[in-house]
Amino acid sequence: MKITxxxxxxxxxxxxxxxxxxxxxxxxxLENFIKIKTTIDPTLSFNGVCRSGVCGSxxxxxxxxxxxxxxxxxxxxxxxxxxxxxxVQRDLIVDKNKVHNTLExxxxxxxxxxxxxxxxxxxxxxxxxxxxxxxxxxxVMAVNENFIxxxxxxxxxxxxxxxxxxxxxxxxxxxxxxxxxxxxxxxxLACPQGIDPKMDIMNLRSKSVQSGYMxxxxxxxxxxxxxxxxx
Amino acid sequence: MVVTDILIIGSGGAGLSAALRAKExxxxxxxxxxxxxxxxxxxxxxxxxxxxxxxDIQTHIDDTLKSSxxxxxxxxxxxxxxxxxASLDWLINLGVxxxxxxxxxxxxxxxxxxxxxxxxxxxxxxxxxxxxxxYDESLKRDISFLTNRYLLNLIVDEETKEVSGATFLDxxxxxxxxxxxxxxIVATGGYSGVYGGFTTNGFGSTGDGIAAVVRAxxxxxxxxxxxxxxxxxxxxxxxxxxxxxxxxxxxxxxDGVRFVDELLPRDEVSRAxxxxxxxxxxxxxxxxxxxxxxxxxxxxxxxxxxxxxENIDMANELIPIKSVAHYTMGxxxxxxxxxxxxxxGCFAAGExxxxxxxxxxxxxxxxxxxxxxxxxxxxxxxxxxxxxxEFKENSQxxxxxxxxxxxxxxxxxxxxxxxxxxxxxKILYHNAGVIRNDTGLKGVLAALRQMQRxxxxxxxxxxxxxxxxxxxxFIEFGNALEVAEMLLVGALHRNESRGAHHREDFPELNDTxxxxxxxxxEDGVLxxxxxxxx
Numbered sequence: 227m228k229i230t231x232x233x234x235x236x237x238x239x240x241x242x243x244x245x246x247x248x249x250x251x252x253x254x255x256l257e258n259f260i261k262i263k264t265t266i267d268p269t270l271s272f273n274g275v276c277r278s279g280v281c282g283s284x285x286x287x288x289x290x291x292x293x294x295x296x297x298x299x300x301x302x303x304x305x306x307x308x309x310x311x312x313x314v315q316r317d318l319i320v321d322k323n324k325v326h327n328t329l330e331x332x333x334x335x336x337x338x339x340x341x342x343x344x345x346x347x348x349x350x351x352x353x354x355x356x357x358x359x360x361x362x363x364x365x366v367m368a369v370n371e372n373f374i375x376x377x378x379x380x381x382x383x384x385x386x387x388x389x390x391x392x393x394x395x396x397x398x399x400x401x402x403x404x405x406x407x408x409x410x411x412x413x414x415l416a417c418p419q420g421i422d423p424k425m426d427i428m429n430l431r432s433k434s435v436q437s438g439y440m441x442x443x444x445x446x447x448x449x450x451x452x453x454x455x456x457x
Numbered sequence: 458m459v460v461t462d463i464l465i466i467g468s469g470g471a472g473l474s475a476a477l478r479a480k481e482x483x484x485x486x487x488x489x490x491x492x493x494x495x496x497x498x499x500x501x502x503x504x505x506x507x508x509x510x511x512x513d514i515q516t517h518i519d520d521t522l523k524s525s526x527x528x529x530x531x532x533x534x535x536x537x538x539x540x541x542x543a544s545l546d547w548l549i550n551l552g553v554x555x556x557x558x559x560x561x562x563x564x565x566x567x568x569x570x571x572x573x574x575x576x577x578x579x580x581x582x583x584x585x586x587x588x589x590x591x592y593d594e595s596l597k598r599d600i601s602f603l604t605n606r607y608l609l610n611l612i613v614d615e616e617t618k619e620v621s622g623a624t625f626l627d628x629x630x631x632x633x634x635x636x637x638x639x640x641x642i643v644a645t646g647g648y649s650g651v652y653g654g655f656t657t658n659g660f661g662s663t664g665d666g667i668a669a670v671v672r673a674x675x676x677x678x679x680x681x682x683x684x685x686x687x688x689x690x691x692x693x694x695x696x697x698x699x700x701x702x703x704x705x706x707x708x709x710x711x712d713g714v715r716f717v718d719e720l721l722p723r724d725e726v727s728r729a730x731x732x733x734x735x736x737x738x739x740x741x742x743x744x745x746x747x748x749x750x751x752x753x754x755x756x757x758x759x760x761x762x763x764x765x766x767e768n769i770d771m772a773n774e775l776i777p778i779k780s781v782a783h784y785t786m787g788x789x790x791x792x793x794x795x796x797x798x799x800x801x802g803c804f805a806a807g808e809x810x811x812x813x814x815x816x817x818x819x820x821x822x823x824x825x826x827x828x829x830x831x832x833x834x835x836x837x838x839x840x841x842x843x844x845x846x847e848f849k850e851n852s853q854x855x856x857x858x859x860x861x862x863x864x865x866x867x868x869x870x871x872x873x874x875x876x877x878x879x880x881x882x883k884i885l886y887h888n889a890g891v892i893r894n895d896t897g898l899k900g901v902l903a904a905l906r907q908m909q910r911x912x913x914x915x916x917x918x919x920x921x922x923x924x925x926x927x928x929x930x931f932i933e934f935g936n937a938l939e940v941a942e943m944l945l946v947g948a949l950h951r952n953e954s955r956g957a958h959h960r961e962d963f964p965e966l967n968d969t970x971x972x973x974x975x976x977x978x979e980d981g982v983l984x985x986x987x988x989x990x991x
Contacts (some may be wrong), residue, residue, distance in 0.1 A: 237921065254765060257693075264875035268918040268927040275496045275659035278695050278762060280585050283496045297765055315629065316924035322493055323604055326596075335597035336552040343561055346555035352554050352579070352586045355497055381593065388552055 227251065229258070229300050231270070232307040234314045249300050256284050256295035259318075271317040279418060282357035285309055286318050289306045292359035292416045305411045309358060311367040325358055328374045338391025348416035351426060353419040360413035360423055372402045376413035377425035378406065383426035384431065393414035396430070396437050405442050458850070461487040461601070463839050464622060464638035466666060469497030470584070470825065471807025472644035473591035474832025475839070476600050479642075482840045488637060489603040489931070490623060491661065494592050498646055498659050498808070499828065499942050502584025503698050503758075505576035506555075506570060506829070507822035508545035513573045514538050521823060524570050524722075524814025526956040527971045528679065528990060532793060533813050537823075544830040545577060551659045553590040555579045568821035569699065570722055576822035581698060581758055584825060590721040605629045605634070608665050609857045611641065611673040611803060618674055620803035621848055624857045628929060631922030633858045635851075639844040640802040642835050643670060644828075647785035647808035649683065650933075651941040652890070653882030656782040657689050657696040663933040664940035666809045670789045671939065674750050676798035677976045678811045678988075679787035680940065681947030684819055684957045685891045686783035687726040688742055697759050698743065699723075699727055699821065704755050706744040709775070724818055724957045726892075727780035731891040734779060741775035750770065780891055784808065784824060786815040786957065787947070790975060795835045800975060802842050806835035813973075813990075815957025828876060864928065868916030876906050877915065878934050885941060889948055894962045898949040905945060909938055946985050947974040 227249040234242045250261045256274045263270045274284035277296045284295040287307040300306075312320035329335075360376035367373060382399055386392035404427055413423040431441070463479045468490035480486045488494070509517035517538040522529045549555060549563075555577050558564040568576045579586040593691045605628040612622040612635060622637035645666030649656040656662065671677050688697040701717045708732045709715055717729035733740050743949075749772035752760055755770075756870060763769045763776055789805040790798040791812050795801045806812075807828040814827055884904060888897030912935065919927035951974060953967035954960050972987040 235921065237923075242655070246965055252692075252768070254693075263927070263930075264879075269876075269921065271497075271924050271926050273492070275492060275661060276501050277659065277693070278497070278501065279660060279758075280500045280582070281496045283492060297761075299765065316921075319924050319926075323602075326493075329593060329598050333597070335593040339549050342549065342557070342563075345557055345954065348554050349556075349580060352588060352589065355500070356493075356589070356592075384554075385552055390553060420809075424462055 227302045229306055232305070233317050234308070235316060249302065249366045254296055255288070255293070255298045255300045255306070258300055259295060271319050271378070280355055282355035285357040285359050285362070287362065292362045294357060294359070294418050297418060298381065307364040311362050311364070312358065322358055325361055326356065328378040329381065330381050331375050331398065331404065332378045333395045334378050334385060336385055336389055337394040338389045339450055340360045341388050341390060344388045348384040348387050350421055351380050355419060355422060357414040357418065359418060360422070363412040363416035364407055365410060365412060366408060370402060370406055373406050374399060374403045376427070379419055379424040379430060383430055392433060394436065396434055396439070399430065400434065400439055404434055459487065459634070459636045459773050461485045461636065461638050463487070463640055464489065464636050465622060465642045465644060467497070467644035467646060467807070467809070468494040468602070469644065469807060470499040470588055470591060470828035471644055471832035471835070472493050472642070473588070473595050474829050475642045475644060475806055475836035477591065477598060478833045478836030479840050480598050480600055481768055482520060482837060483839045485841070487601045487638070488595070489602055489608070489623070489636065491605070491607045491628070491942070492601055493604050494595070495588050497588060498662060498740070499588045500585040501659065501696070502580040502825050503700070505566065505578035505583050505823040506545060506587070507540055507568070507820070508541040508826065509575050510542065513575055516572050517541065519671070520571050521814065521820050524818050526814055526818060528813065528816030528955070528973065530813035530990070533888060536834070537814055537827060540830045542765050542827050544826060544833065545843040547833070548587055548590065548829065550589045551594045553587050558658040567656065569660065569720065570820050571822070580727055581700065587825065587829070603642060607932065608645065608669055608768045609633065609749045611669050612637065612672045612851050612853045613800065614849065617801065617845060619801040619844065619846055620673065621844065621846065623669070624853050626861060631852065631925060633861055635854045637848045640804065640839040640842040642839050643789060643797070643803065643809055644807045644832065645809045647664070647788070648937070648940045648944070649782040649785055651881070651944065652886050653878050655882055655886035657686055657694060658782070661933060663937040664809070665933065665936045666805070667788055668936040668939040670803065670942070671976060671978055672801065673800060675800040675803065675977070676790040677763055677788060677943055678790035679947065679953055680785070680943040680976065681958050681974060682786035682817050682956060683782050683944070684723060684784040684786065685727040685780040687723055687730055687780045688778050689781040690763070690766050691777035691779050693768050694764050694930065696783070697762070697776065697778065698756070701742060701756055701759060705747060709741050709743050711739040716971060720951050724959070727891045728959055730778070730780045740778055742778050743775055744771055745775070773961040780887070782890070784819055786817065786819055786943070787811050790973070794838045795831060796838070802844055804835045804839050804906050806831045817958060864916060864931065866922060867913070869914050870916030870918060872911055872915045873902055874915040874931055874934050876935070881905065881908065881937070881941065887951070889945055891959065893947040893958070895949065898945055902942070902945045902949065905938060905942055909942070912938070942983055943976040943985070946976070946983065950974065950985065
């Protein structure tokens with residue numbers, strides 16, 4: 227019974243190697259990391275704080291899927307890597323700061339006055355723990371690294387639903403935002419909190435259209451014809 | 458050298474509230490955190506946020522005073538309770554979506570020890586939603602964050618005792634650096650983490666800020682008061698919310714016998730559980746009678762956690778539990794302006810501080826209230842503080858660089874500190890936990906002081922500079938040793954039982970101890986005395 231962890235150290239040559247470790251049975255993956263660090267290899271580097279799935283710090287990739295290490299029981303042969311689409315800093319530690327900048331780009335915060343009666347509509351969206359699992363599962367990242375990504379867009383949806391001003395955020399998510407999503411739903415599958423960013427993004431598209439924006443993809447679908455000349 | 462008006466250390470609810478208030482008042486603010494901004498224990502607070510209506514304020518004050526068992530300050534409790542509604546409204550205006558009742562009004566519930574219903578909640582994710590909301594607002598207000606910065610020491614003028622910044626280990630680069638500020642707010646959280654393996658808290662709750670304040674010449678107080686939560690999972694110490702009992706869950710021991718009224722205050726329930734465990738019985742929480750449908754609706758988080766951590770289906774099986782360290786009432790001794798005792802220009806807010814609000818035991822729902830209301834107060838007071846000195850040359854940075862260098866090159870690492878850390882957690886839990894006595898406390902204190910002597914024979918195996926979490930674990934352990942020493946000295950000298958501090962050799966409350974235990978260092982040596990309650 228063993229797991230393989232992809233190690234990374236930019237000062238070493240080669241920088242990246244796979245290492246095998248025994249599984250401490252009955253423990254979560256995060257507890258396994260701690261056992262490895264405290265009894266086998268103190269150089270293994272990872273993050274983890276709350277142990278109970280609410281701080282979002284221990285997200286990693288297991289067999290190609292984003293998981294919270296504190297909520298996953300390892301199985302024989304599991305391959306553990308850092309989160310995708312994040313700059314790896316050391317072993318399983320990645321730079322989440324840069325990814326959290328999408329919250330600023332999208333102006334995901336309260337603008338205008340609060341509408342308390344709409345609070346029940348954003349119960350699920352406000353359960354986000356910023357683990358970045360959705361971001362790491364999003365195939366758009368492979369082609370557009372500036373894509374705002376699922377968690378920031380779900381947050382925008384949360385705030386515009388409970389506020390009198392939706393314009394600030396809606397304006398901010400037209401570029402590299404709602405229209406760049408392929409609606410594949412990988413984010414929804416990845417979210418450990420049951421949030422559905424795909425649905426939120428579809429709703430944001432409707433809001434965008436209501437605010438006078440158009441789907442830029444539609445504008446390009448002219449089938450080679452020039453409609454500007456009229457019939 | 459980084460320079461700012463207000464340096465805030467810690468990015469949980471207290472730190473971010475302080476940052477937002479200071480920024481609103483026009484100050485330049487930096488928040489430094491050893492992890493990322495939302496990786497704080499605040500996110501684990503489930504129960505709720507106490508806010509009293511104008512008719513309820515006096516009752517809220519009385520409930521809090523009563524729970525403090527004579528160690529609460531009516532002035533500070535007044536300040537907190539009277540601002541509670543405003544603090545709640547502030548959060549709501551930031552878009553923290555509190556739960557509504559069927560009439561569309563904000564929903565509230567009773568918590569143990571409260572006379573009136575005043576605990577507002579956001580499902581069972583109150584702390585999480587507050588913290589994420591504060592973070593979003595902080596980004597909107599352009600508050601600067603220094604992430605992956607581990608607090609080493611405060612920068613203090615030896616003559617005036619004025620604090621003008623702090624030194625940090627930048628975990629990402631391995632460099633020691635200083636941040637200078639006109640005033641500093643310490644918001645680094647509690648110290649339940651000294652009970653390693655026996656706490657509901659996240660990793661890293663080692664009282665770093667408390668230890669730093671005491672090293673800088675400041676004062677800590679009441680560290681012997683630690684609240685133990687009755688229901689943590691037996692193997693993992695993961696918290697099972699009080700809601701499980703509120704909804705009708707009850708305890709049985711391994712003989713299948715019920716042994717305590719489940720709705721008594723946390724300290725009394727924890728003591729009853731500890732007694733059963735000391736008689737080599739197991740203790741279980743039984744919620745089977747509620748049925749799987751009701752459980753999946755009422756306690757979805759708990760269902761999931763039992764499955765992952767104990768491999769138990771709580772709808773059909775008993776949940777093995779124990780009581781573990783949950784919240785620390787003691788901390789940095791602060792005055793009514795939240796300024797740390799013995800220092801100037803250094804404020805403290807949240808669980809790391811002892812603002813004489815919770816006293817010997819904390820009322821449920823008052824911790825989230827405290828971090829927000831006192832965080833806001835600390836932010837304002839820090840802005841209004843007029844620093845006396847320009848940023849003078851200071852030797853702290855050089856000292857701390859030398860210390861880190863010594864850990865890399867001179868600490869021999871012949872003793873595995875991870876083994877010592879585990880051992881310390883175990884002996885603290887069993888001898889300075891729910892039930893304490895003179896012999897046990899003296900034994901742990903002796904073992905702890907031996908670890909302090911052995912500290913230079915411990916050390917790090919990982920010699921990398923960047924992202925060296927082995928080094929961080931080691932320095933945290935050093936802080937845990939300093940904080941646990943104060944905890945033990947307080948517990949040893951408080952020859953009485955009061956609130957969460959229970960001595961089986963002194964089981965009664967004793968009026969001569971209606972006083973605060975006070976801790977400080979002189980030439981690196983810990984000093985302690987009792988000081989009357991004001």
